[in-house]
Structure formats: C-alpha cells, structure tokens
Amino acid sequence: MENNFYLIGVGGQGVIRLGQIIADYGLEKDEKVKFFKEVGMAQRGGPVHCEIRIGDVYGSRIPPLSSDIIVVMELSEGLKSLEFIKPGGTVILNRKRIYPIDMMTHPEKYPQDEEIIRLFKEVKAKIIWIDAGKIAREAGLPIAENIVLLGALSFISSFDKESMINMLKKHIPRELDKNIAAFREGYKTAEGMDK
Amino acid sequence: MRKLLTGNEAVAEGVIESGVEVVTGYPGTPSTEVVLTLLPQEKELGIHIEWSVNEKVAFEIAAGAAWAGKRALVTMKMSGVNVAADSLASIAYSGCTGGLVVFVADDPGVSAGMPEEDSRYYAKSMVVPMLDLASQQECLDYVKFAFEISEKIGGPIFLRSTTDISHVASDVEIGKKLKLEKREAHFERDIAKYTKAGAAWCMAQHQDALNRLAEASKIYDSYITESGIKVNETHFEDGSKLGVIYAGAVEGNFKEAFKKYNLKLSWLKIGMVHPLPEERIKKFLEKVDRVLVLEELDPLIEAEVIRIAYILNKKVEILGKFDKTLSLIGNYSFKKIKNALEVLLKTKLESGQNSNILEKAKKLEVKRPTSFCIGCPHRGTYFALNKAIKNLKYKKDEIIITGDIGCTILGMSKPFESCWTEVAMGASIGLAQGFKWAGIKKPVIATIGDSTFFHAGIPPLINAVYQKVHLTVIILDNGWTAMTGFEENPGTINLNGVTNTKRVDVVEICQGCGIEDIQIIDPYQSEKATDAIMKAIEYPGVSVIVSRRECALQAKRKKVKFPQRKVNIDKCTGCRICLSSLACPAMVFHPKDANSKAYMEITSACFGCGLCEFTCPTGAIEVIKDGK
Numbered sequence: 001m002e003n004n005f006y007l008i009g010v011g012g013q014g015v016i017r018l019g020q021i022i023a024d025y026g027l028e029k030d031e032k033v034k035f036f037k038e039v040g041m042a043q044r045g046g047p048v049h050c051e052i053r054i055g056d057v058y059g060s061r062i063p064p065l066s067s068d069i070i071v072v073m074e075l076s077e078g079l080k081s082l083e084f085i086k087p088g089g090t091v092i093l094n095r096k097r098i099y100p101i102d103m104m105t106h107p108e109k110y111p112q113d114e115e116i117i118r119l120f121k122e123v124k125a126k127i128i129w130i131d132a133g134k135i136a137r138e139a140g141l142p143i144a145e146n147i148v149l150l151g152a153l154s155f156i157s158s159f160d161k162e163s164m165i166n167m168l169k170k171h172i173p174r175e176l177d178k179n180i181a182a183f184r185e186g187y188k189t190a191e192g193m194d195k
Numbered sequence: 196m197r198k199l200l201t202g203n204e205a206v207a208e209g210v211i212e213s214g215v216e217v218v219t220g221y222p223g224t225p226s227t228e229v230v231l232t233l234l235p236q237e238k239e240l241g242i243h244i245e246w247s248v249n250e251k252v253a254f255e256i257a258a259g260a261a262w263a264g265k266r267a268l269v270t271m272k273m274s275g276v277n278v279a280a281d282s283l284a285s286i287a288y289s290g291c292t293g294g295l296v297v298f299v300a301d302d303p304g305v306s307a308g309m310p311e312e313d314s315r316y317y318a319k320s321m322v323v324p325m326l327d328l329a330s331q332q333e334c335l336d337y338v339k340f341a342f343e344i345s346e347k348i349g350g351p352i353f354l355r356s357t358t359d360i361s362h363v364a365s366d367v368e369i370g371k372k373l374k375l376e377k378r379e380a381h382f383e384r385d386i387a388k389y390t391k392a393g394a395a396w397c398m399a400q401h402q403d404a405l406n407r408l409a410e411a412s413k414i415y416d417s418y419i420t421e422s423g424i425k426v427n428e429t430h431f432e433d434g435s436k437l438g439v440i441y442a443g444a445v446e447g448n449f450k451e452a453f454k455k456y457n458l459k460l461s462w463l464k465i466g467m468v469h470p471l472p473e474e475r476i477k478k479f480l481e482k483v484d485r486v487l488v489l490e491e492l493d494p495l496i497e498a499e500v501i502r503i504a505y506i507l508n509k510k511v512e513i514l515g516k517f518d519k520t521l522s523l524i525g526n527y528s529f530k531k532i533k534n535a536l537e538v539l540l541k542t543k544l545e546s547g548q549n550s551n552i553l554e555k556a557k558k559l560e561v562k563r564p565t566s567f568c569i570g571c572p573h574r575g576t577y578f579a580l581n582k583a584i585k586n587l588k589y590k591k592d593e594i595i596i597t598g599d600i601g602c603t604i605l606g607m608s609k610p611f612e613s614c615w616t617e618v619a620m621g622a623s624i625g626l627a628q629g630f631k632w633a634g635i636k637k638p639v640i641a642t643i644g645d646s647t648f649f650h651a652g653i654p655p656l657i658n659a660v661y662q663k664v665h666l667t668v669i670i671l672d673n674g675w676t677a678m679t680g681f682e683e684n685p686g687t688i689n690l691n692g693v694t695n696t697k698r699v700d701v702v703e704i705c706q707g708c709g710i711e712d713i714q715i716i717d718p719y720q721s722e723k724a725t726d727a728i729m730k731a732i733e734y735p736g737v738s739v740i741v742s743r744r745e746c747a748l749q750a751k752r753k754k755v756k757f758p759q760r761k762v763n764i765d766k767c768t769g770c771r772i773c774l775s776s777l778a779c780p781a782m783v784f785h786p787k788d789a790n791s792k793a794y795m796e797i798t799s800a801c802f803g804c805g806l807c808e809f810t811c812p813t814g815a816i817e818v819i820k821d822g823k
Contacts, residue, residue, distance in 0.1 A: 006457050010563065027199050027366055034362040034447075035199065038306070045780050046563050058454065059447035063529040064547040072305040100563045102609070104784045107772055111559040119559075141576045153337035 001031070001057040003063045003157065005086050008049040009073025010098050013144035018071070019050035021171050022148060024151075026054035026163060027170075034060045045100070069156060070125070071149050072169055074098050075116055084108075087124040090156050092149055095131040128152060128193055135185045141175055141183070144182035151186025154192070161187065200367045202334045202360040203228035206270075208367070209338025211240060213294075214375035215268050217260035218244040218255035219648065222601070222679035223272030223720075224307035225361040226300035230270055231346045231680060236780060246682050248619070249650040251282055254297065258286045261295035263380040267344055271305075273314040276621065278651070280317065287321040288400035288417040289388050290407060293378070294342035295386055296352040297323075300361045301489040303444075304526030307679075308617075313492035318353050318469035324352035324411040325469040326789030329364035329446035333466070334421035339373060340512040344415060348407040355468070357491060359444040359526055368422050402534035404745030412470040426466035427475055430694050431482060435460045437539055438483035440476070442496055442522045444467050445489045448529045452536055456544050465496065480511050488515035491602070492525050514539055536764050566606055566778040570747030570757075570802025574777060575718025576671050577611040578806060579742075580640070582721075583728035589637065599623040599643040599652070600658045601678045602746075606642060610778045612735035614642060628655065630699065638732045640667045645701055646676035646684040653704060658741060659737045661710040667731045667738045667787045671718075672701050673676070673746040681749055694776055712738035719744060719757075721809040747802050757803025766815035773807045773816065782807070 003021055008014040009049030016037050023035035036055055037050040051062050056168040064083050070091040078093060085091060093116070103109055120127055130152055139148070147168070154164050165180055172179050200208060206229045211216060220230040229268040230246060237244045247253035250271040254770050257269035271279060276299050283297070299314045307811075317327035319799040324344060339352055345352045387396050396677070405741050418426045437460040441449055446464065463479045465471065480503060488497040497515040504511045514520040520538045521531065530547065533620055554557045567574040584594050589610070598614025599622065607614035616626060622643040630639045643652050648670050683689055685699035705713050710757040712734045724742065731738035743754075745755070773795060774782050781800040797807065797816070808816045 023199055023364065027197065031366075032362070033199060033366050036359075037362065046565055056454075058450035059529055060359060061363070061448065061452060061529055063448075063455070063533075065545075076559070079556040079560050082554055082556050087550075100561060101566060101774065101778045101780065101782075102562065102564060104774065104782075105786075107786065110561060115400075115559060119552055119556055123548060 002014065002057055004067045005052040005053045005153070006049070006062055006067040006070045007048070007051070007073070008077045008081050009069070011048050013073045014047070014075055014143070016050055016172065017050045018150055019052050021167050022052045022153070024171065025032050025159065025167050026052065028163065028167070031055050035057040036060045045081070049077070049080070051098050063122070066142050069153055071153060073146065073149065075113065076111055078116060079119065082119060082123050085120070085123050085125045088109060089125055091125040091130060092130060092152050092156070093120070094129045094133075094145065094149060095129065096133055096145070100150050128156070128190055130186070130189055134181050135142060135189060139178055139182040139185055141178035141182055147179050147182040148186035151183040151188070152190035154183075155187045155190040196368070196370045197366045198369050199364050200215055200331060200369070200570060201362055201364045202328065202331045203229060203300075203357055203362070204232050204364070205331045205334035205367045206338055206354070207232035208358070208369050209335040211236075212335070212369070212372045212524065213339050213342050214266055215342070216242045216265040217257055217267040218242065219247045219256045219267070220270035220631060221247055221250045221253050222676050222682045223275050224679055225678035226270050226272045226275075226298065227679045227682070229298060230540060231682070246303045246676070247683065250279040254279040255282050258282065258291065258295060260293040261293040261351070263382045264293040264378050265380060266294040266441045268296045268298060268338070270311070272297055272439065273301045273312040275299070276314050278315050278620070279525055283317070283351075284321045285391065287323045288397070288404050290350040290403060291345070292537060292594055293779070294345040296345060296354050297351055298336065298354045298356070300356040300358070301492065302358050304358060304361070306358045311492060313495070314353070314355055314491070315468055316819055319495075320329060322401070323353055323410060323469070324348070324467060326466055327443040327468040328354065328356045328360045329443055329464070329466065331363065331367050333420070333424055334360065335367055335369060336424055336591070340420055340426070340590060343455045344411055346444045347414065348406065348410045350407040351522060355451065357444045357526070357727050358567045367735070371421060378710050381823055387756075388559055391799045394649065403557060408470050409702050412472065416472045416475060420787060425464070427472045429475060431461050432461045432644045436484040437759075438462060440465065440479065440486055440496065440500060440538070442466070443491060444531060445491060445527050448527060448532045449489055451529060452533055452544075458536070460539075471496065471499050476500060477507060480507055480509060482503050483511065484657065485486055485512040485522065485539060486514065488513065488534055489527065489532065489535065491522070492655070493523060496512050500576035504732070506530055511709050512586040512809065521633055558750055565605060565608055566780065567602075568748055569779060569800055570804045571602070572673050572718040572742065572744035572747065572804070573606060573671050574779070575721060575804060575806050576669065576742040576770065577606040577613045578777065579716070579718065579721055580613060580669065580728055583732060586729055587732060588726065593637055595627070596642060597623040597626045598729055599647045600643070601644040601647050601676070602673070603642055603644040603647070610775055614729045620647050621655055624652055624655035624668055627666050628659050628662065631664050631666060638667060640669060640672060640732065642669045645672040645674060645686045648701060649685050649699070653708065656705070656710070656737070657708050664737060667734070667740065669728070669740045669742060670701055672741050672743045673745045675749050677746045677748070681746070690749070705741070708738055712736065713741065715741045715743055717719065717744055718742045719804050721806060740804055747804070751802065757805070759799070759801040759803045760805060760807055760816050761819050762797055763815045763817050764794050766813050767794045768813055769795065770793065772812060772813065773810045777806055779807065
C-alpha cells in the first residue's frame with residue numbers, strides 16, 4: 001500500500017495543520033509515515049506546501065506522477081503541483097484566490113480559473129471543485145476551510161470517517177463542533193460529486 | 196512506542212534518552228527545533244538547556260560540561276560552525292572525558308538563505324569523527340551512538356543532518372531511555388591536554404586526535420543501533436557489476452527508486468562519513484565496475500572513492516560530480532537521483548510529466564514577494580529611514596545601507612529596498628566601516644537586529660568607536676530572535692515574565708562601548724523616528740539608533756493591543772499610496788466596479804501600528820474608537 005498526498009496553499013490557510021492530521025491518521029493506522037513541510041516565509045504570506053506519504057515508502061518527497069490526491073488551497077499555488085499528480089489521481093481545487101500585494105492593484109494579472117483547470121485536465125487529473133470558504137462559513141467557522149477539504153479528501157481516500165473525527169478531537173483545540181460540522185460538509189460535498 | 200517526529204524532534208528525544216545534562220545552541224534553520232523542543236521540558240528533565248549568545252559560546256559551554264565529565268550536546272546550522280570553529284578545533288585536539296556531540300544541520304537546497312556550505316569539511320580539518328544522518332530513526336539512534344563513541348574514544352563527535360532529515364517527520368520508535376550512573380562534575384588539571392602552550396604539546400594532541408579517529412573507525416564500522424540500523428552497510432547483488440555508494444539524506448529517494456524500478460545493483464551505505472570505512476569501500480570496489488556516488492553538496496566521498504580505486508589499481512568507472520552526472524548545488528530530489536541512476540544503468544527508467552504543461556504552469560505561477568508581517572516594527576524603521584534619507588536631500592541609490600541576518604534583512608525587499616548587503620551575523624557594521632575607509636563620502640548606514648547584535652555585532656561596533664568612523668548603526672530591537680521561530684536572546688522579556696535570566700540592554704551595551712550619540716526611537720512614531728535618524732546620519736562620528744518595539748507577533752501573544760485603523764471611504768481616493776509605501780498584508784484594495792469607486796480597506800487583521808496614517812495624503816485612515 002502506498003498513499004501520497006500533496007497539499008499546497010499560502011501561509012495562514014492551515015495547510016500544515018491539515019497535513020499533520022493526515023499524517024497522524026496514518027500513524028494511528030499503524031502505517032509507515034513520511035511528512036514533509038515547506039514553510040519558508042509562510043509567516044509573511046509566502047507559499048506553503050506539505051507532502052504526506054503513508055504506507056510502504058522511503059523517500060520523504062513524492063516522486064513525480066505519484067500523488068494520489070492533491071489539495072490546492074489557493075488556486076495559483078496549485079500550478080506548482082502539476083508535476084506530481086498521478087494520472088487518474090484527484091485534485092481538490094479550492095475556489096480561492098489570494099493576491100500577493102503587488103497584484104492586488106492588478107488582479108487581471110492573476111491566472112484565470114479556466115487556465116488552471118485546463119492544465120489539471122491535461123495531466124489527466126480528476127477535478128473536484130470546491131468552494132471550501134463558503135461551506136466553512138455555512139458551518140459557522142469561516143477559518144475551517146482546511147477541515148472542509150479534509151472532509152472531501154477523506155471521502156476520496158476512503159478514510160474511516162469516525163477515526164478521522166477522533167483525529168480532529170486530538171488536533172483541534174477550539175470550536176470542535178463547528179470543525180466537525182465543516183468536516184462532514186466537506187465529506188458530503190465530495191460524496192455528492194461522486195454520484 | 197511509535198511517534199511521528201521530525202528529525203530535529205528525534206534528536207531531542209535522543210538527547211533525553213541519552214542522559215545528556217547540558218544542551219546549548221544558537222538558532223539557525225534547519226537546526227533550531229532541537230533546543231526548541233527541549234527547552235519547555237528543562238525543569239522536568241532537571242538539566243540545563245539554553246540559547247546561548249552565539250555558536251562559539253554555545254560550543255564552549257557544552258565543551259566545559261564535557262570536560263567536567265558530563266554528557267553535553269550543542270546545536271547549530273552550518274554557518275554556525277564557522278563561528279564556533281576556533282574553539283572547536285582546539286577542543287578537538289584536547290579531547291574530552293564526558294560525551295560531547297556537536298549537532299550541525301546543513302541546508303542543501305537553501306531553505307533559509309545562506310551559503311550551501313558542506314560542514315563535512317570541518318570533520319576532516321578538525322580531526323573529529325562525523326556521523327551523517329539518513330533517516331529520522333537514525334536521528335534518535337545516532338545521538339545515543341554518538342555519545343557512546345565520544346566517551347569511548349575520549350573526544351568530540353559531529354552529528355550532521357540536512358534539511359530533508361531535520362524538517363521531515365516520520366514514524367520513530369522511541370522510549371528506550373539509557374540508564375547511566377549519576378556523575379559528579381569533576382575536572383582534572385592536565386595542562387598538557389587542556390592548554391596549547393608549546394609545540395610539543397600541540398603536536399602530541401594532534402597525534403591523540405588522529406588516534407581517536409582511527410579508533411572510531413576501527414570499533415564502529417560494523418555497529419548496529421538498537422533499532423537495527425547498520426551504520427555502514429553493504430549489499431552485494433549477485434551478477435551485478437554496478438554499484439551505488441551513498442550517504443545522508445539521499446537514502447530515502449535512493450531506496451524509493453530501488454523499490455520502484457526493482458533495481459538489481461549493489462550498494463554501500465556510509466553512516467560514518469569521517470573517517471570513511473576504507474576497507475569496506477575497497478571490498479565494494481573489488482566487486483563492481485561502475486559506481487555512482489550519491490552525496491549532497493561536495494564530492495568528499497567521491498574523491499576518496501577515486502583515491503581508493505587508484506590504490507587498488509583497479510579500473511572502476513566512478514560517476515558523481517567530477518563527471519557532472521550530479522550537481523554540486525541543491526538538495527537531491529527523487530528526479531535528480533533517478534536521472535543519475537539512468538546514467539549508471541545506461542537505460543531510461545521513466546519519463547516525467549509532460550514538460551510543455553509544466554512550462555505553461557510555470558509561466559502562470561504567481562510570485563509572492565515576502566514582506567514584513569502585519570504590525571512589524573521593522574516596517575516602521577525602514578519607512579522612517581527612507582524618509583530621513585529623502586529629507587536630507589540624498590537620492591536613495593546613493594546611500595549604502597548594509598543589512599544583516601534575520602528579519603531585519605526584509606528591508607531589502609519592496610517597497611523599501613533599503614538594504615544593499617547581507618553577509619553574516621554582525622557583518623553589517625564591519626562592512627560599513629570598510630566602505631568608509633574606501634572613501635565613500637556619502638553617509639553609510641548599518642542595520643542590524645538585536646539578536647544579531649548580541650551574537651557578533653558588538654566587536655565591530657567597538658572597532659568603529661576606536662577608529663572614529665563616521666557611521667550610523669541602526670539596531671532594530673524587537674526583543675526576539677524572530678526569524679528562526681521566536682527564540683529568546685539576552686534582550687528578551689519572555690512571554691510569561693518568569694525567568695532565571697538577567698536581561699541585558701542594547702542601549703547600555705552601546706554606552707559601554709563608548710557610543711556618545713545614542714537615540715532610542717519608536718518605529719510606530721514615524722515623524723519623531725525620522726527626525727532622530729536624520730540627526731544620527733549628520734552626527735560626525737559613530738551614532739546609534741535603537742529602534743525599539745517588540746515583535747508584533749510576540750506582542751500579540753502577550754495580548755498587547757493597539758487601536759486598529761479603518762479607511763474612511765468618503766475620503767479615500769483609491770490612490771494606493773498607503774499600500775505601495777508599506778505593503779502591509781492587512782490592506783486590501785478594491786478596484787472600481789459598477790457599484791463603487793476604487794478604495795482601500797484595512798481588514799480586521801490590523802495590529803494597530805498606525806504607520807498607514809502617516810502615508811495617507813487625504814487623511815482617510817482613522818483610528819477605530821469603540822468598535823466604530
């Protein structure tokens with residue numbers, strides 16, 4: 001067994017927290033786990049990405065064409081992950097743009113959604129298009145976008161829903177109920193798209 | 196018990212399990228988390244753990260403890276070894292009685308901007324054994340192993356990590372704590388061993404160090420750690436004349452490729468990179484005709500393999516960096532290792548993603564320039580500094596501003612573009628003097644953070660005073676070693692206010708150094724700060740500005756609150772001068788659309804530094820009072 005997850009976004013979105021929960025889930029299931037995180041200047045709005053490998057793996061980084069699931073928390077950052085998607089793998093695209101400061105005055109320079117989607121289609125990825133921000137707001141916790149995406153990822157990876165909720169209890173100190181609600185909504189959304 | 200630990204956390208666990216009594220270090224990516232993990236447990240563990248003022252001091256403290264018979268560990272990044280090197284070389288000759296482990300983390304691939312130095316050279320030049328970490332489990336096992344070697348041979352040992360080991364988490368088997376007998380601190384006077392008075396003693400010590408090295412290699416070539424890791428390991432593949440010799444972080448990707456492509460070749464893993472297992476390498480070379488050497492950074496092992504092949508008088512093709520199969524630069528991704536294996540095997544293993552698609556993606560990628568955090572006091576300092584230069588009728592590109600290591604260097608980026616140089620801890624002040632003696636007539640300004648100043652900024656300041664250089668030094672005192680993750684330094688007032696340490700004041704140090712022109716400014720009070728900097732620049736001698744305001748992220752944790760700002764949309768013309776002069780991440784610009792004119796918004800992320808008020812030409816930025 002080998003499962004590879006590539007998560008990408010920018011500082012403050014909870015990319016690393018999301019990775020930690022998945023990595024810990026793997027450990028709980030008694031699997032070998034590798035968890036790489038690239039934080040760099042995250043504190044200052046910079047790019048953040050992490051990779052979780054669960055199962056019979058050695059390297060800490062996902063080889064090209066090997067990622068089963070890619071979670072793109074910020075659209076343009078997702079472009080950096082194209083190299084890694086496994087043909088037939090799934091990419092969960094969060095409908096979210098975060099403009100760097102110099103682009104704020106020229107939002108037209110930001111790539112169009114269609115351009116990004118087209119590239120993911122070209123690498124033969126299944127695309128799950130989610131507005132996690134909206135779902136999180138409806139669950140009463142706008143910041144829980146990452147947890148909504150965890151829900152979607154858990155459905156796609158056939159993760160055990162209840163053990164994952166136990167992980168949330170362990171990893172999330174505040175607003176647990178709303179986080180669980182966000183998780184369930186994310187799960188349901190992905191389930192709905194699968195039908 | 197299995198736990199998910201990063202390499203650095205596993206080293207910390209190894210420290211706990213090895214009965215170490217003194218731990219010191221100076222923060223530096225990617226080494227920082229060892230001390231960071233241990234520090235909160237200091238009381239519970241009943242041992243001494245500290246962030247020292249610099250790596251040299253940190254090393255000396257650890258060495259002193261080891262000379263007194265205790266186990267001690269010191270941590271630093273590769274740049275830190277340069278700082279500690281003077282004492283390190285000397286103590287390496289003397290040896291030690293208690294175990295002394297120097298944990299150094301190199302940064303191939305540069306996760307935090309600094310030269311891609313290969314610290315393995317130090318092991319060679321200082322006659323000290325070095326273990327190279329290849330997995331997170333080794334991080335734990337090798338700490339124990341390193342102390343065992345150190346005490347057995349009676350000398351210090353390097354434990355070397357790299358970013359891909361230190362910052363990656365993996366499942367690690369923990370919990371086998373060693374039972375050591377309690378040791379009383381005791382130091383035996385032996386000046387032939389512990390001083391360097393005279394050539395005879397120094398050369399005898401050199402011989403001792405060489406003997407220790409020989410002993411290390413003799414005893415430990417076949418060592419197996421308690422979780423079953425062979426430190427040096429050879430695998431011979433029947434019928435294959437191809438081989439790979441590797442060390443360090445490349446192991447993961449190599450083994451990954453080995454499994455994925457079902458490779459049939461022999462391999463040799465080297466855990467002790469100095470001294471190298473010469474006999475083992477000889478035996479390996481006897482059985483192979485074509486060898487790939489995988490090691491990040493410099494070809495140290497490769498050069499030795501070539502030497503050994505020469506001694507063997509055997510024609511072996513050796514692939515690595517000398518023949519340019521692999522690069523000297525950067526860390527080794529799976530792809531790089533796969534490509535090198537293709538050269539070794541003379542076959543294509545797998546092609547990657549369509550390069551056209553990747554190029555298209557690359558073109559679309561959005562660059563995210565770094566800026567100061569919301570509320571960062573450094574933003575205010577550079578804002579005032581640029582204004583002072585302008586008010587004094589200088590052009591921005593004619594005033595040299597030397598920068599230094601840490602958050603303060605972000606002053607080189609947009610929108611300030613103040614700093615011209617970044618060299619090494621404390622170097623801003625030394626370099627600035629060089630510019631003056633070279634004949635730069637216009638003012639030269641050095642900027643440096645508090646921790647960097649304590650670390651290595653004081654000697655060049657004293658030098659400037661003594662030599663009467665016309666120079667302005669701006670010390671951006673935010674009270675924390677912030678860039679590496681908010682470590683304490685001698686100037687820190689810690690989060691809970693409880694501490695056994697005595698705070699050292701930057702201003703008092705400057706006074707003690709003989710600085711006569713010192714002004715303390717608040718970077719949030721932009722106008723006053725600008726005036727003070729103008730005066731300092733005009734002062735004919737060494738002037739110091741201490742720009743003092745706590746790191747906003749730490750102040751926030753201490754629940755310090757300032758009144759937030761808002762934009763009065765009626766007054767806002769959407770000119771964006773606030774945004775372009777400060778690049779504050781709390782600002783959002785709303786372009787003109789069908790329903791509204793263009794305007795700025797200050798989000799609830801505002802910390803309340805108030806700098807934006809000083810930028811707005813129409814006075815549209817206002818203080819929020821009573822939530823309005």
